[in-house]
């Protein structure tokens with residue numbers, strides 16, 4: 001049940017705090033018009049049509065003008081929240097915004113909680129929970145890829161997929177439950193082979209959606225690319241070349257970089273987060289050893305590893321050891337032979353190349369980080385990796401939200417149990433229980449099943465005024 005003050009008329013600034021050309025204050029709820037009228041000097045609003053704009057003044061209790069403003073009015077259900085709403089555009093002074101907010105509160109409005117406008121839009125049926133969450137992702141999106149996936153979720157494709165799966169399962173559950181009604185007679189309305197194949201079909205879709213999360217999450221946060229290798233391989237030089245900025249200290253002293261240095265660039269709409277690390281070697285220096293430990297950790301967490309070695313000094317065994325270590329991590333990688341500008345004998349390069357080819361399918365490139373030779377090619381290669389990753393997904397709907405992932409995982413487990421139950425010919429009611437559990441988990445994703453806690457958790461992460 002909704003508590004009464006959950007439906008107070010609420011108010012909040014919709015634009016950031018600070019000086020700006022114009023600031024917008026939003027008011028939503030049953031009393032929106034009554035409240036604004038108390039501080040409004042301008043044309044009568046009672047008969048004004050929805051989606052109209054009005055020029056006038058905001059005045060305080062002494063009839064002093066606080067600002068000249070524009071009002072946009074929205075009449076229920078034709079507004080974002082589907083309630084009566086008004087937006088006041090003031091001059092963008094934090095002082096004016098604060099004054100107008102206090103006047104509105106004095107007139108009977110309550111300051112909105114973070115996300116409360118969107119929460120109302122959800123509770124009033126404008127969209128489901130996945131779409132409401134996508135509003136926050138859309139606001140946070142900083143690259144075209146992040147924007148694309150947020151937009152896709154806002155438009156409801158993931159929601160429709162989940163709803164479609166639920167409908168199939170509801171049908172499935174009703175067949176099983178029908179059998180329960182006739183349990184004395186030991187009939188099977190539901191053809192077991194058909195049930196099994198439907199179940200495994202649904203499980204497959206859930207699994208593929210779940211699998212897309214790793215990619216979706218990376219798109220949202222930026223693809224982590226760890227730059228690793230021995231001291232002096234040129235890792236920091238490469239970081240700087242990629243970022244086009246003197247971000248990390250470069251020197252000919254082995255062990256220059258000790259802590260992790262991270263920064264981002266966007267290549268054709270995809271954000272990459274490059275991580276420069278301490279050179280990996282055995283060391284008795286405690287601080288350096290911690291750095292080496294962190295480098296190894298970053299390697300594990302990366303989506304792509306760039307293993308850099310100096311083509312002039314590296315021996316083949318050392319590179320092979322590195323390949324071995326990386327392949328054990330099961331992370332996509334590129335071997336980069338650096339300082340190609342210094343290589344005097346061409347034959348040594350060919351020897352390295354031949355050895356690498358023979359030894360593994362390891363992808364490698366030769367670059368000069370210092371002269372920025374083939375750094376652009378490296379960027380194209382990174383972009384290609386990400387595009388291949390997306391193409392390899394078995395779904396064109398990409399999950400980006402940890403909460404969705406969590407419930408997909410629970411749904412997948414429940415589906416496995418239902419499948420197991422059918423295969424081992426467990427009684428229908430036990431199988432039906434697992435199917436109902438799956439329905440529940442999928443329902444929590446779209447908000448067909450929710451609790452106040454869950455909603456509070458989701459909307460409190462939104463910004464003020466959203």
Ligand SMILES: Nc1nc2c(c(=O)[nH]1)N(C=O)[C@@H](CNc1ccc(C(=O)N[C@@H](CCC(=O)O)C(=O)O)cc1)CN2
Pocket residue numbers: 074077078079080087
């Ligand atoms: N000034 C302003 N800009 C904004 C928003 C807002 O609330 N205010 N939005 C909010 O975050 C987004 C737009 N979302 C909105 C969605 C629906 C309606 C609305 O008035 N819908 C009516 C009328 C539709 C129509 O005329 O076709 C309706 O659905 O009945 C308004 C904004 C982005 N920009």
Ligand SMILES: Nc1nc2c(ncn2[C@@H]2O[C@H](COP(=O)(O)OP(=O)(O)OP(=O)(O)O)[C@@H](O)[C@H]2O)c(=O)[nH]1
Pocket residue numbers: 230231232233234235236237238249250251252253254255256257258277278279280338339340341342367368369370371
């Ligand atoms: N000739 C040449 N020198 C390079 C190249 N890349 C890096 N160097 C030099 O190699 C030395 C080490 O470079 P760094 O970028 O500090 O190497 P690093 O791998 O970050 O080293 P640590 O942080 O100590 O592990 C510096 O003197 C660089 O100028 C290159 O492509 N060609």
Ligand SMILES: [K+]
Pocket residue numbers: 231232250251252253254255256257
């Ligand atoms: K160095």
Ligand SMILES: [Mg+2]
Pocket residue numbers: 235236237248249250256257276277279
């Ligand atoms: Mg370094």
